[in-house]
Amino acid sequence: MKRIGVLTSGGDAPGMNAAVRAVVRKAIYHEMEVFGVYQGYLGLMNGQIQQLDRGSVGDIIHHGGTVLRSARCLEFKTLEGQKKGIKQLEKYGIEGLVVIGGDGSYRGAKALTEHGFPCVGVPGTIDNDIPGTEFTIGFDTALNTVIDAIDKIRDTASSHERTFVVEVMGRHAGDLALWSGLAGGAETILIPEASYDINRIVAKLKRGQERGKKHSIIVVAEGVTDGRELGKVIEKMTNFDTRVSVLGHMQRGGAPSAADRVLASRLGAYAVELLMEHKGGRAVGIERNQIVDYDIIEALAKPHKIDQRMYELSQELSI
Ligand code: ADP
Secondary structure: OOEEEEEEOOOOOOOHHHHHHHHHHHHHHOOOEEEEEOOHHHHHHHOOEEEEOHHHHOOOOOOOOOOOOOOOOHHHHOHHHHHHHHHHHHHOOOOEEEEEEOHHHHHHHHHHHHOOOOEEEEEEOOOOOOOOOOOOEOHHHHHHHHHHHHHHHHHHHHHHOOEEEEEEOOOOOOHHHHHHHHHOOOOEEEOOOOOOOHHHHHHHHHHHHHOOOOOEEEEEEOOOOOHHHHHHHHHHHHOOOEEEEEOHHHHHOOOOOHHHHHHHHHHHHHHHHHHHOOOOOEEEEEEOOEEEEEEHHHHHHOOOOOOHHHHHHHHHHOO
């Protein structure tokens, strides 16, 4: 291929810029031309497309968000929307597209590939919920953001002898809650993949207090229940002073961690390698620190699973 495009789509994630930079630099290094598509599939349909040179991605590796911006676009789920997108790509002579985003964005890439336009998916989401990779770009940064918040909450929780409920992102995937709960030493971790018993949580909180614990932290993924509601129930059942902190969108922002920058650089560059070999319809990922790629359709069909052993470990360590 001589000319490729790159877009970021769906929820933004720290490290997307590092991935865009890697795509652009790798392609130019191999004497290809690269076009940036702005605002995801919306911009693709509307022709918001611009050539990127090596300098255009300078000084972005350390910034969160995405310089290509992102959007959600319902029209792209329709055949007409997808055809509009392909028309724009053809107008610019673009032969392949790197799509950086979550599973919704992968579905768009899959649709384009099925219409004969080769796309490669790069996993960019803080949720870590993309099959075919152990880690997604943005997860490590978001995890560090949450841990930083938990550490701070712990200081104030112990000064006032309070119970804290910390609600983190994750509608369907509990990775962020599980990893941050484990790393933050939370007493209880609630994830969408596992059921919970409020009576057991309350009994554990009471046991903790009886043996002189100064505070308790409960990490809950947003997909489980509303953190505020959970806080009210716990306070009512325990009579303990309980506070709730909903971390919200701050989890999406911030400078990408070193791990995310490196991951994004490796995955972005590998996506270009696949397009250089005219391999479309692939999703790239990392497994056991090796870069891998899967058929994007097969990857989407696989359910994302929580690490069960890690979940059990979190319970063993929070007695
Ligand atoms: P994420 O990529 O973070 O999961 P979304 O689920 O919002 O975010 O998906 C991003 C965009 O991908 C959507 O706004 C839409 O334009 C496109 N998309 C999602 N699902 C499909 C689909 N089934 N077919 C085509 N495009 C899709």
